[in-house]
Amino acid sequence: MTRRDCGIICAAMSEIRVRFAPSPTGKVHIGNIRAAIYNWLYARHTGGKFLLRVEDTDLERSTPEAIQALLECMEWLGLDYDEPAFYQTKNVDRHMACVEKLIADGRAYKMEKTSRDGKTGEVVMFRMPKEGTLAFDDIVKGHMEKKAEDVPDFAIVRSDGSPIFHLANVVDDIDQRVTHVIRGDDHVENTFKHIELFKALGATPPKYGHLSMIVNAQGKPYSKRDGAAFVGEFRENGYLPEALFNYLLLLGWNPGDEREVLSRQEMIDLFDIEKVHVTAARFDIKKLQWMNGEYIRRAPREQYRQELLSRLGAAGIVPPPDFNLDLLVDQLQIRTKFWNDIPGNCIYFFTEDYPVDEKAVEKRLKKPGVKELLLDLASRFARLEPFTAAAGEAMVKDIAQGQGMGPWVHPIRVAVSGRMEGPGLFEMLELLGRERTVARLERAARSLP
RNA sequence: GGUCCCGUCGUCUAACGGUUAGGACACCAGGUUUUCAUCCUAGUAACAGGAGUUCGACUCUCCUCGGGACUGCCA
Incomplete structure (x- = not known):
């Protein structure tokens, strides 16, 4: 409480x-974007x-397309920024x-140095203190300390004259007047260097908070093999930005009570960087x-309706004007886990060219008596007045005479939709x-022997 | 190898030094239902191990084991 009050005063x-x-390398990783989320919150x-x-000094990988992809990811997640984007190359x-x-x-001093890949040239090295201890209080990891002798001098300018990350990063932080650096765990060791750089440049170092990594299902650091670790892929696979945002937030932080699905405003109100896990x-x-799925179920009907129309549209389908879209939304919304499920789950309403599950046919249709049953039902539905869900249900109930409706319902479902699951029949x-x-x-019926 | 960090159900996590160690996902068993999904109810499942401090330890200390980060003219 005291801490929070202090934060407000400060x-x-x-x-x-x-x-x-981020350095724009084309794809934004979930670990990076979680850092963005924590910073934003x-x-x-x-x-x-x-x-x-945008740390675009790696000219090999930094392309306009990559930067565009980065900006789109941020916009998709609602991570708006308050000043024009700062480009490191500038x-x-x-x-x-x-x-x-x-x-x-x-x-700093110039020095002849041989790089890992054997090239020799003159680089500029930064001089680190040679004795005493280097220390800082990490917002999430607590007090960090190292002997100065364990942190050697390091290069800040390449032999081709271009600035190296440590230098550029620190100078930019000074220029952007950054007060708190919240970044990935992999920078912890660099922090000892960066703080010295700030001091050497006559600037006050910012406060640092280092976020632990997100690891894969095997508990190992993400590698390219793992797939689906990029924000863009979640978008393509029909995830909601709100769901990904919420889930990533919960990976290393919780509101202190048992709430999990939080509104953006709740996140903003409750987020506390000091409670982030180590x-x-x-x-x-x-x-x-x-x-x-939770977010889709909770989404406003209108949002679902829009998404439904746009997903169908993308599949080349426009529901006819007299189609009862409200009823479809009613039936489909709680059954949708991903936006991408939408066309597949309702395409048979709009075309005769829909997939048929052969197992379903085998199980529900290829049985003695079903052919006759379907013909009988066809003629009954042809006469049903009015042709509504309620009337249909009443009719089948009547046929079933108080028994379960399964023997009628199951064959009908497969006969008209080609599948075993879906909306209420x-x-x-x-x-x-x-x-x-x-x-x-x-x-x-005709297809049956 | 060296320096540093970490260790509660399978997973994400909660627990002023005193709780039957709680919740969520997953799993599983029922219920509702015409299917699936939703929804409701129940269940399985954890303090890495060992010492110590203490009346009392998941919580504090140390050791062991295990995991991770860094150790670039990459960021």
Whole structure:
């Protein structure tokens, strides 16, 4: 409580500024985007600023397309930033000016060095303290300390004259007036170097918080083999941005009570960077899938309706004007786990060219008596007035005479939809309409010996 | 190898040093239902191991084991 009060006071005195600083390599990884989410929430929670810095100094991999993909991911997740995106390549002059100053101050020196791949050239090295301890208080990991002798000098300018990450990163943080650096665990060791760099440049180091990694189902760091670890893939697979956002947030943080599905506003209100976990979290696709279904079920009908129309449209289907879309939404919304499920789960309402599950046919239709049953039902449905779900259900109930309706319902379902699961049967028939229902019952009957 | 970090159900996690160690996902058994899904009810399942401190340890200390990060002219 005291801490939080202090945070508010400090924010009033000097605004909190955090940043997401990805290098655009084409695909945005979930671990990176979770860091972005935590930064964004921290900024929104404290009333500070969330900044975007594109670390595009790796000219090989940084393409306009990659940057575009990055921006789209952020927009999809609702990670809006408060100042124009800062491009690292635009700040190279500043980087080099800082190097000159460091050299002039004796904090950096030129040196002949042989790189890992055997190339020799002159680089600029940053001089680290040689004795004493280096320490900082990590917002999530607590007090971190190292002997100075364990952190050697390091290169800040390549032999081709280009600035290296450590230097560029720190100079940019100074220029963007970043107050809190919340980033991946893999930077913990770098922090000892970065803090010295800040000091050598006459700047106050920011506060640091290091996030543990997200590991795969085997508990190992994600590799390219794991797949589906990129934000874009979740989008393509029909996940809701809100669900992915919520799930990622819960990987390493919780609101302190038993709530899990949170609104964006609740997240902002409750998020507390100090309560973020130190331990690595395993990515559980099953729980994400559940959460996605949860978000779809909770979505406003209108949103579902729009998504339904657009997904059908993408499949080349436009429901006819007299189609009862409301009823379809009623039936489908609770049965949808991914947006991508939509066309497949209702395509048979709109075309005669729909897939038929042969196992279903085997189980429900290829039985003695079913042919006659379907013909009988076809003629009954042809006469049913009105042709509604309620009337259809009443009719079959009447035929079943108080017994279970299974023997009638199951064959009808497979005969008219080609599958064993789906909306309530009578709603399904109403949506199909009399003509299609009768025609499909007769067609199914004809296909039987 | 060296430096640093971490360790509660299968997974994500909760638990002022005192709880029958709680919740969620998954799993499983029922119920509702014309199928599937939803929904409701119940269940299986964890403090890595060992010392110590303490009246009392998941919680504090140490050791062991296990996992991870870093150890670039990559970011």
